[in-house]
Amino acid sequence: MITKIKIQGYRIYGDFTLLPNKDLNILVGGNDAGKSTLMEAIGLALNGRIGGRSAQEELNPYWFNKELVNQFLEDCDWDDNPALPEILIELFLENRPELQFLCGAINSDRKTNACPGISFKVIPNPEYDEELTQWRINPSALIPVEYYKIEWRTFGDEVLTRRPRQLAVATIDSRTVRSTSGVDYHLRQILSDHLEPVEKAKISQHYREIKESMTSNSLGGVNDRLKNIRAPLDNQVMALAMDQSAQSSWEGSVTPHVDHVPFALAGQGQQASIKISLAMQRLSEQTSIVMIEEPENHLSHTSLTTLLSRIEEAAGERQLFISTHSAYVLNRLGLSSLLLLHRGKASHIETLDPDTVGYFQKLPGFDTLRMVLAHKLVLVEGPSDEILFERFFSDLYGKHPMELGIDVMSMHGLTLRRCLELCTAIDRPVAVLRDNDGEDPEILKETVNELLETGKRELFIGAKEAGRTLEPQLRACNSEESLRKILGVTDRASLEKWMSREKTEAALLIAKSKEAITPPPYMAAAAAFIHG
Known part of the structure; x- marks a missing residue:
């Protein structure tokens, strides 16, 4: 479980620290309060990816906090060599035996804090010192990310190249379906986690055999005709074959169906519910983190009630981060789990009497969200x-x-x-x-x-x-x-x-x-x- 989150220089968060609840965290705030950005930052540190692509591929100048960039530009007026803006995201993790390989004291805490953790940094690449020096002469608000690099390490200063398997994480954005097929990167990850390695290997092998069969059978007649076409240089034989490369793996071809209807053609409410339910039912003995953005989207009151019941039943030992604009979600899941975000700052709700929490849970229609915001x-x-x-x-x-x-x-x-x-x-x-x-x-x-x-x-x-x-x-x-x-x-x-x-x-x-x-x-x- 995540015990502390520190974010410096990333988008709305200039210098941000949050001690999340061990089990449920309900993120509430006005528009542009930083709810989605917080989820995004956690995902970056856990996965080293954003939207299914590597962080290095997606790195852009708009990741950098505007206030820090503006301060850097002011410093350039009187200092020839001010420190360049950087981004730091740190996740401090619970001290569990299975996470000891992440343990160390290489983190930003002032007092020595040896614990498991992950550090994600966006820093100037020393290989481009000369180019950065030239850029400083006439800097702009658009940081030259081409001269930056990403460092993704454990608190023990070990380089990470992929998410540690002990940190099972699922991210569900119910606001939209991110791909035209209706099966986005996050859903593919969730579905993949429901399969055992042996099952994945068998499916992959069978899929290759099917494609090879199509090459020899369905495409056989076409290839017989193509033998007589001497289009390639040196008169090599040209033929058609099913792609067997990793780019055409079975994961990209298999899509879930709902009542015999392809997932992409199901209603958005149904899609959101399925993604959330699958994520909540993942079987893992390791640390499990689930992040859900606005579960109320596209759902009727009755369907939302059903979904929240499933979330409560399947929560178990998982740590949940749920952002919402719904008073019903806030009341039903519990006001005591509220984290109020405002202008890059976070506030825990002070301890409420359990009877008061239960009181509002019994009256989920009352708009407590208006009171909070x-x-x-x-x-x-x-x-x-x-x-x-x-x-x-x-x-x-x-x-x-x-x-x-x-x-x-x-x-x-x-x-x-x-x-x-x-x-x-x-x-x-x-x-x-x-x-x-x-x-x-x-x-x-x-x-x-x-x-x-x-x-x-x-x-x-x-x-x-x-x-x-x-x-x-x-x-x-x-x-x-x-x-x-x-x-x-x-x-x-x-x-x-x-x-x-x-x-x-x-x-x-x-x-x-x-x-x-x-x-x-x-x-x-x-x-x-x-x-x-």
Whole structure:
């Protein structure tokens, strides 16, 4: 298992360290947060390959971190020989007997850390020192990768030429099928791992015999005619034969079928599910790492539920890295495994009460992902509170909350304490609004006081004397005449009863009205706090 990941100079990651969970790691972050790049970096260090091709073939200037490149260009203005940008990816591994051949202390940890590990470096090639010196005279943001080389070594400083077989790894990108045949490099690797060496040898031998049979039988008549064609120089005999080279091996010709339909013609959801299921069912006694990108893609709710059940059942001793944009995936697999990525940084979720984790797992439809990704958060009790808070905030500051990165969410009956515990764990600035329900607000605050923090997480409750819920709070600070005008309630009807009965309708009418309306003091205070 991977115990630590260090990335320096690779794409979004200038100087990055992550201590992953031993079993499940759920990677969450906004667009361009670095989820796919992290998976890519792990794959590079484990396989020395990217997208099925060797790293040296795929090396390009855009691998280098932009900030480090820009710093290098600035250094060139006052230094004739600044250090060239480099890339380092290190995987520190669990100290297991079968991984001792990877053990050593040749790594970037300041204190001596002798452990199994793999180091992947992209560094200047000393053979091109002269060319690099010339390039430094007029450098550009495009690093001359032609003058770089890749070093792939163990922590014991032994050169690696292929992935150690003790590190079984599967990568599944369910967002897309990477080849026109529908069977990409990763799927071929997974399928190959399900075959024993003896089986592979037998298949390969039989495949060669079939091709040889086609050469002598199906192509025999054609070759008899070609004997009389003296096209080659020196009148050699020309003939057609089935290719027996490694480029035409059986792996490139065998494709899976689903219910007698070629894999490439199956739906993308089916393809993604098959790739993930096969990867999870791989039989290996060695360290096994599975990386899955966005398992929710192309799947209906029911199919996603089935797939997640398979992942949970087959996880075993494997270490999983799963990136997702789905709150359902996050809730179902467990909030305690969350790794929040943002601008090349990673944050572990602080320890959550197991009961709270189980609570959200039982409510997988609640959008915890919005809570996790919001810059600032306002939690309210129901839809009418949400609608009205947005109206009052807009009146006060001339912008909707979302324009300022503030997400307003209804808790939909979830317990306040559970939501506050999650906000505390992810260190999210939050304003929580609730009704007093006839209780003293100070007593209500005491029940969650240890989860509150002045300036970070604050609770706002309507004054007891103004009424139990939002509707009487509104009536207490606005004239009855103005409310009747906004809501279209005649004098013959009871305003109190109508507003209590038609909570959401009243909120919508107020939100659309161009008439001025005064917010309840606790809502105005919450808006001022979260606006900052």
